[in-house]
Amino acid sequence: MENFQNLSERQLKLAIILMNHPFRVSDIKMEVVSGGVDEETEFINQLSNISVAEGQEILLSCAVAHLGIHQVGWIRVDTGTILTVLDKTTITSRRINVSNKNRHFQLHIHKALQSDEGCYMCQVNANVILRQIGCVHIMSKFWFRV
DSSP: OOOGGSSOOHHHHHHHHHHHOOOTSOOOOOOOOSSSOOOSSEEESSSOOEEEESOOOEEEEEEEESSTTEEEEEEEEEEEEEEEEEEEEEEETTHHHHHHHTTEEEEEOOOOOOGGGGEEEEEEESSSEEEEEEEEEOGGGGGGOO
């Protein structure tokens, strides 16, 4: 929680919005939660479900067209934990960070653990809130033994 002190007022407002909009894993990958229509801001790619070997890097990518002044956040679905807002990590784990290059917001989780298995949501706070969910399956090291 202490990392919230490093967020700008605008980023903190986004974090509050993210915490107050409930969601379910069964929700549609992209949904309109409130407000009018924002025809320009949209996801460029579909967030994929992936399988990663334990100990490897988890990389989830969320690309957004016409982001403008809007912000992107990553959330752990099962716990509702806000992991990142824009390029800031909101939790203390050194294994988790985010990169942003050309509106491709990538969530990096280094040295994947079994506890990292689950679903992650990319959320954009445009005029309407856009959401995509991708799930991560962690494969045990034992799968790779000969």
